[in-house]
Amino acid sequence: MIGRTAARRVLSLIVASVLAAALCGCAGGKTAKDSSGITIAIPQDIDSLDPHYMTAAGTKEVLFNVFEGLVKPDQAGDLVPAVAEDVTISEDAARYDFTIRKGILFHDGSSVKASDVKYSILRCAEAGINASLSAVKEIETPDDTHVSVILEQGDADFLCNLTCAIIPESNKEPAVKPIGTGPYKFVSRSPQENLIVTRFDDYWGTPAGIKDVTFKVEANADAVVMDLEGGSIDMYARVTSAQKDQLSDKFEIYTGAMNLVQALYLNNAYGPFSDVRVRRALCMLMDRQGVMNFVSDGEGSAIGSSMYPSFSKYFMPELNDLYETDVEAAKSLLAEAGYDSSSPLSFTITVPSNYQQHVDTAQVLAEQFAKGGVEVKINSVEWNTWLSDVYSARNYEATVVGVDASTLSATALLSRFHSKAGNNFINYNNPDYDKAYDKAMSSVDDSVRTECFKECERILAEDAANVYIQDLPCFVALNKKFTGYVFYPLYVQDVALLKPAAQ
Amino acid sequence: MAKFFSPFSDRFGKSAMFRTGFVISMAVLALALAGYVHTPFPPNAMDEGAKLAGISAGHLLGTDHLGRDMLSRLMAGTGMTLAIAFGTVMTGMAAGAFIGALCGYFGGIFDEVMMRVIDTLFAFPSILLALVFVSVFGSGRIHVMLALGIAFIPSFARTVRGEFLREKNRDYCMSARQHGISHMRIIFFHILPNIADVLISSALIGFNNAVLAEASLSFLGIGVQPPDSSLGRMLSESQQYLFKAPQMALLPGIVLVFSILGFSLMGEGVRNND
Numbered sequence: 001m002i003g004r005t006a007a008r009r010v011l012s013l014i015v016a017s018v019l020a021a022a023l024c025g026c027a028g029g030k031t032a033k034d035s036s037g038i039t040i041a042i043p044q045d046i047d048s049l050d051p052h053y054m055t056a057a058g059t060k061e062v063l064f065n066v067f068e069g070l071v072k073p074d075q076a077g078d079l080v081p082a083v084a085e086d087v088t089i090s091e092d093a094a095r096y097d098f099t100i101r102k103g104i105l106f107h108d109g110s111s112v113k114a115s116d117v118k119y120s121i122l123r124c125a126e127a128g129i130n131a132s133l134s135a136v137k138e139i140e141t142p143d144d145t146h147v148s149v150i151l152e153q154g155d156a157d158f159l160c161n162l163t164c165a166i167i168p169e170s171n172k173e174p175a176v177k178p179i180g181t182g183p184y185k186f187v188s189r190s191p192q193e194n195l196i197v198t199r200f201d202d203y204w205g206t207p208a209g210i211k212d213v214t215f216k217v218e219a220n221a222d223a224v225v226m227d228l229e230g231g232s233i234d235m236y237a238r239v240t241s242a243q244k245d246q247l248s249d250k251f252e253i254y255t256g257a258m259n260l261v262q263a264l265y266l267n268n269a270y271g272p273f274s275d276v277r278v279r280r281a282l283c284m285l286m287d288r289q290g291v292m293n294f295v296s297d298g299e300g301s302a303i304g305s306s307m308y309p310s311f312s313k314y315f316m317p318e319l320n321d322l323y324e325t326d327v328e329a330a331k332s333l334l335a336e337a338g339y340d341s342s343s344p345l346s347f348t349i350t351v352p353s354n355y356q357q358h359v360d361t362a363q364v365l366a367e368q369f370a371k372g373g374v375e376v377k378i379n380s381v382e383w384n385t386w387l388s389d390v391y392s393a394r395n396y397e398a399t400v401v402g403v404d405a406s407t408l409s410a411t412a413l414l415s416r417f418h419s420k421a422g423n424n425f426i427n428y429n430n431p432d433y434d435k436a437y438d439k440a441m442s443s444v445d446d447s448v449r450t451e452c453f454k455e456c457e458r459i460l461a462e463d464a465a466n467v468y469i470q471d472l473p474c475f476v477a478l479n480k481k482f483t484g485y486v487f488y489p490l491y492v493q494d495v496a497l498l499k500p501a502a503q
Numbered sequence: 504m505a506k507f508f509s510p511f512s513d514r515f516g517k518s519a520m521f522r523t524g525f526v527i528s529m530a531v532l533a534l535a536l537a538g539y540v541h542t543p544f545p546p547n548a549m550d551e552g553a554k555l556a557g558i559s560a561g562h563l564l565g566t567d568h569l570g571r572d573m574l575s576r577l578m579a580g581t582g583m584t585l586a587i588a589f590g591t592v593m594t595g596m597a598a599g600a601f602i603g604a605l606c607g608y609f610g611g612i613f614d615e616v617m618m619r620v621i622d623t624l625f626a627f628p629s630i631l632l633a634l635v636f637v638s639v640f641g642s643g644r645i646h647v648m649l650a651l652g653i654a655f656i657p658s659f660a661r662t663v664r665g666e667f668l669r670e671k672n673r674d675y676c677m678s679a680r681q682h683g684i685s686h687m688r689i690i691f692f693h694i695l696p697n698i699a700d701v702l703i704s705s706a707l708i709g710f711n712n713a714v715l716a717e718a719s720l721s722f723l724g725i726g727v728q729p730p731d732s733s734l735g736r737m738l739s740e741s742q743q744y745l746f747k748a749p750q751m752a753l754l755p756g757i758v759l760v761f762s763i764l765g766f767s768l769m770g771e772g773v774r775n776n777d
Contacts, residue, residue, distance in 0.1 A: 221743075225745070294551060353724035366730060380724050
């Protein structure tokens with residue numbers, strides 16, 4: 001009886017795999033025939049279609065193609081006008097006057113009005129994901145084409161927050177039927193499967209090079225090489241160095257940086273990690289170069305605080321060497337904190353299983369920590385579990401993950417460590433840090449600001465808020481049928497710049 | 504009793520199938536047991552200089568992407584997988600046989616209720632049931648063992664119940680009852696040894712399903728947690744390196760095939776001997 005069930009199970013498995021193979025064949029054939037479409041694999045599903053409520057970096061990088069703010073980042077890392085045509089900033093940096101671009105349309109064909117801009121900024125501020133927007137005191141709309149944003153106090157760096165998506169006030173269902181002004185407009189979305197967008201022909205700027213784009217959710221990162229070679233996907237922006245070496249010459253590999261802060265993030269509210277000696281000991285137990293050699297073949301760039309090298313204005317390379325690898329010193333620090341071989345420090349690293357590089361990093365760290373007598377357990381969880389348990393509920397001890405910057409400003413990386421920040425998922429609480437950060441936010445003078453932000457970085461490093469590792473190298477594999485991939489200093493995939501390769 | 508477990512006894516000795524299966528299974532088991540005693544390298548020890556190394560005198564079967572010795576990981580992984588499968592079958596068989604025996608022997612309302620519960624459990628695919636269990640109670644080997652064990656209860660319960668229905672009216676049971684021997688004694692000391700054939704062959708086949716189920720769960724990333732190895736975890740980790748280091752996928756794959764083949768042949772051998 002059991003035997004028959006087993007036989008039936010094997011049979012159904014074979015049938016299922018044959019069917020799957022047949023279906024993959026169909027999909028591959030379709031993309032191959034129709035060169036006006038491209039299928040791009042993304043490592044996780046979209047968490048929200050509502051631009052003001054999305055939190056995952058993986059969502060923002062995709063919807064960058066659908067939504068635009070008054071201004072938007074370009075590939076050099078500067079802010080360029082988007083929905084706004086130009087901007088005038090007052091002397092004290094407390095008043096920003098925008099002129100809305102002439103003739104700019106939403107995807108539904110209606111024109112962008114000042115009231116839509118006001119509605120969007122207020123709605124975005126209300127969502128609270130970008131805390132900096134709470135500095136907006138008032139938004140004036142003297143007519144349909146002019147908008148003035150007035151701040152509580154001057155902030156020379158505020159413009160980068162106005163990349164917040166402009167959406168039409170008339171759209172009652174922004175989470176189901178997203179409408180923006182970007183080069184691509186939304187077509188459909190199947191949860192856990194894909195997001196389909198198509199070129200917006202009335203786009204104000206240079207029209208996109210490829211008409212139809214499918215973002216396919218590829219939760220199993222291990223199948224990427226197969227799918228790329230098989231033709232069911234044309235591009236993947238997170239190819240690991242191991243995968244890169246296996247791809248045939250059908251693919252062009254673009255090399256850049258992922259622009260994120262990969263670290264062992266420590267829940268500072270979790271008992272042992274509330275002691276700075278324990279956190280410092282972990283920093284000393286880590287051999288950063290060793291991790292980088294294992295995980296990214298040594299091609300990443302070392303970081304020592306919550307800032308990555310692309311932000312050259314704020315990045316402080318001297319913090320990388322703050323903690324030399326020193327097992328003995330780490331052991332004596334741990335002993336001071338009350339952990340020795342009879343009562344060793346032990347904790348669990350929760351890691352999202354869809355990111356092989358984070359899972360591998362966790363394994364290498366566990367091995368290195370073991371040298372100092374620290375016992376590490378690894379718990380690999382599915383991405384949605386990670387988001388809800390670790391990021392939202394903060395119910396974890398430590399996690400390996402990469403944190404990106406959503407805007408082109410130091411605040412994007414540093415604001416989350418303020419004790420009052422809503423996205424302070426490591427529960428970091430340091431009055432000195434709050435003071436330095438608040439001082440940066442309140443000063444108009446750019447050099448003072450920069451100094452304060454650097455102070456924040458120094459505090460994070462010296463306080464060993466987290467065990468900082470690296471900015472991972474980024475390899476983008478693009479089928480040679482297409483060309484034109486460009487890296488941004490932000491976590492962004494600008495699909496509009498891609499175009500079919502010359503025949 | 505002893506002769507059921509003596510493989511070359513008259514009972515199974517004639518079956519070529521059983522003997523082949525026995526030899527294969529013993530080879531796999533030897534690999535796993537050796538892993539518990541000694542491995543050439545610590546199975547989780549990484550070597551930066553030897554990432555994805557091929558076969559060499561130092562690493563007889565090469566290394567994986569973190570420079571860990573494949574042979575050591577294979578030995579430890581086989582041990583882990585077999586241990587989980589063994590625990591699963593034991594949990595499922597102990598609980599299943601107990602429920603099945605009581606239901607089959609006594610019948611009545613207890614039988615009706617229990618069997619409907621079992622039916623409900625049976626309707627769930629075992630992997631799905633294990634998935635639910637693991638997401639609620641957390642992953643790790645003990646949880647996997649329990650989750651799969653529970654999923655295996657129904658098939659054992661049904662098989663044993665059927666056998667008990669048949670056996671309880673046989674002459675030896677009748678006479679035992681007339682001698683005033685207690686029900687529990689009849690169930691466990693008179694009937695149970697008589698259905699050992701069926702139990703053994705069910706256990707062997709169940710063992711195969713358990714090996715596969717552990718591999719599937721670990722492959723999905725929710726079974727055995729890194730850095731520990733199991734056949735499923737090794738397969739899961741090998742996917743990225745299929746072309747660059749095929750040994751990473753081939754070796755655990757081969758061991759998996761052989762363990763299933765061995766126990767299947769043994770199971771068939773026992774059954775065909777009836």
